[in-house]
Amino acid sequence: MGFEINRFQGDVDEELICPICSAVLEDPLQAPECEHVFCKACITQWISRQPTCPVDRQNLTSAQLTQVPRILRNLLARLTISCDNAQYGCTRVLNLDTLSTHLEECEHNPKRPVLCEQGCALVIPKDELKDHNCIKELRSLITKQQQKMNEYQHEFHELRFFILEQRREMQLLKDFMRALKTSNPSMRAIADAMDRDAQDREVVRWSNSLQRARVTRWGGMISTPDDALQRMIKRTLTEMGCPIHILDDLMENCHECRWPPGLCSLETRQNNRRQYENYVCKRVPGKQAVLVLHCDNQHMGEDMMVEPGLVMIFAHGVE
Amino acid sequence: MANIAAQRIKREFKEVIKSEEVAKCAIKLELVDNNYTELKGEIAGPPDTPYEGGNFVLEIKVPETYPFNPPKVRFITKIWHPNISSVTGAICLDILKDQWAAAMTLRTVLLSLQALLSAAEPDDPQDAVVARQYKENLDMFKLTARHWTNAYAGGPSVNSECDDKIKRLVDMGIEEHQARVALSSYNWDLERATEQLFS
Structure with a gap:
């Protein structure tokens, strides 16, 4: 729907009139071949009823509509029009292209949002200001809020009930599983395997959280650490968040008596020195020690690795 | 009544009043009510037809959705014509039905009706x-x-x-x-x- 023609100063050329609404073109678009021009809103509405040009009935779809030439846009922009709020006292007459900017800030817009200065500080349309009653407005606001609160409370109760219900159901399922586990050996095996999987995943997660270490002098390895040294390392591992189910096994694997065949004597260690560099080692913060976890070192041969991993303590040479 | 319809009719009314056909007394248009929803049209019977010398009055009702839908037009004056009902005055003319286009005006409708009087379509009859x-x-x-x-x-x-x-x-x-x-x-x-x- 275009701009009413009597809002314009002087005559408006026929070419600037929309053939559908017979007002001055607003957001004009043109048909591709016949180049007939219409307001965007008008032609869109027409095409939604019938996909033809309203002037010559050539086929026409919304997608085919294009922007009008610059000269036409300029001619439209140059027209001078009175403000939409003229009936509310605005006397401004402006170029068509500046109308929208003016309307955003027009003082005479009856719907312009204004701040109530009588105390409630609500933002209200200007034309409602004279009938505005702070107490009434605030009261209705409170009622609305109260309503909302009641709704939330209701929802909250429902959710709580729902959670209790779920919890009860979960307990029931757990009991049911426990009963299955004790009464059926194959179920027990499945449950145990699931537990083991979960534990393995925990170790991998933990390992991924640790920083890599580099051993520069493998000769500094202490193959028979004493109890005090072992306790100290164990404490550090606990602080590092080592999964509880591997902690003891790991600590036992810090002494050559538990090491795999390839490491268990001075002689075999000498023979396998070249393989040391292939170990993926993790740092034990602040200590001259590294963790060589099984999950990180599956590429090593069986005679160089044991489950769940090794702890190697050094006199020096860890970075 | 929708703003766009009223605005269109206002302008079209002026267009008809100023047109040369009115000057030649070939067509006429009058308002029936003040809100531009109903008008009275009149067309002169075209020369060299059985309708020559007659003046035919039309009832024109403008729908809310005008100009996206055509105006509803019928003959008030009784007429003997294959495309116009001799009983009700209803008109069978494509542009008043599915061939309506939004850029058509009351003036073009009146002129089309005049043309219909000169060139009947007996194969697409109303009567x-x-x-x-x-x-x-x-x-x-x-x-x-x-x-x-x-x-x-x-x-x-x-x-x-x-x-x-x-x-x-x-x-x-x-x-x-x-x-x-x-x-x-x-x-x-x-x-x-x-x-x-x-x-």
Whole structure:
């Protein structure tokens, strides 16, 4: 729907009139071949009823509509029009292209949002200001809020009930599983395997959280650490968040008596020195020690690795 | 009424008033109510047709959705034409139905109706009786249409033979229009018209 023609100063050329609404073109678009021009809103509405040009009935779809030439846009922009709020006292007459900017800030817009200065500080349309009653407005606001609160409370109760219900159901399922586990050996095996999987995943997660270490002098390895040294390392591992189910096994694997065949004597260690560099080692913060976890070192041969991993303590040479 | 419709009609009304057709008295347009929803149109019967010299009044109703939908137009003046109902005045014209386009105006509608009077479409009839007569006995059709133009639209050509036959039926207590319809439908065969009226 275009701009009413009597809002314009002087005559408006026929070419600037929309053939559908017979007002001055607003957001004009043109048909591709016949180049007939219409307001965007008008032609869109027409095409939604019938996909033809309203002037010559050539086929026409919304997608085919294009922007009008610059000269036409300029001619439209140059027209001078009175403000939409003229009936509310605005006397401004402006170029068509500046109308929208003016309307955003027009003082005479009856719907312009204004701040109530009588105390409630609500933002209200200007034309409602004279009938505005702070107490009434605030009261209705409170009622609305109260309503909302009641709704939330209701929802909250429902959710709580729902959670209790779920919890009860979960307990029931757990009991049911426990009963299955004790009464059926194959179920027990499945449950145990699931537990083991979960534990393995925990170790991998933990390992991924640790920083890599580099051993520069493998000769500094202490193959028979004493109890005090072992306790100290164990404490550090606990602080590092080592999964509880591997902690003891790991600590036992810090002494050559538990090491795999390839490491268990001075002689075999000498023979396998070249393989040391292939170990993926993790740092034990602040200590001259590294963790060589099984999950990180599956590429090593069986005679160089044991489950769940090794702890190697050094006199020096860890970075 | 939707703003766009009222605005269009206002402008179109002015367009018609200023048009050269009005100057030549070929068409006329008047407002019936002040909110531009109903108008009265008038077209002159085109020269060299049975309608020559007659003035035909039209009822024009503008829908809320105008100009996206066509105006509703019918003849108030009774007329004998294959595409116009001799009973209701309803018009069969494509542009008043599915061939309407939003850029058409009341002026183009009035001119199209005038054109319809000069060029009937008997194969797309609104009034089957008239259309049959048009196709089977064109001279009889022209005579009848000219007589109706004289009787209802102020046309100049008086056909005393027709008037006499009507008077005969009126004397028998038949209403004049009813008598004219019956005679027109039976190619002015008084006997058959009487038979039909009294059967």
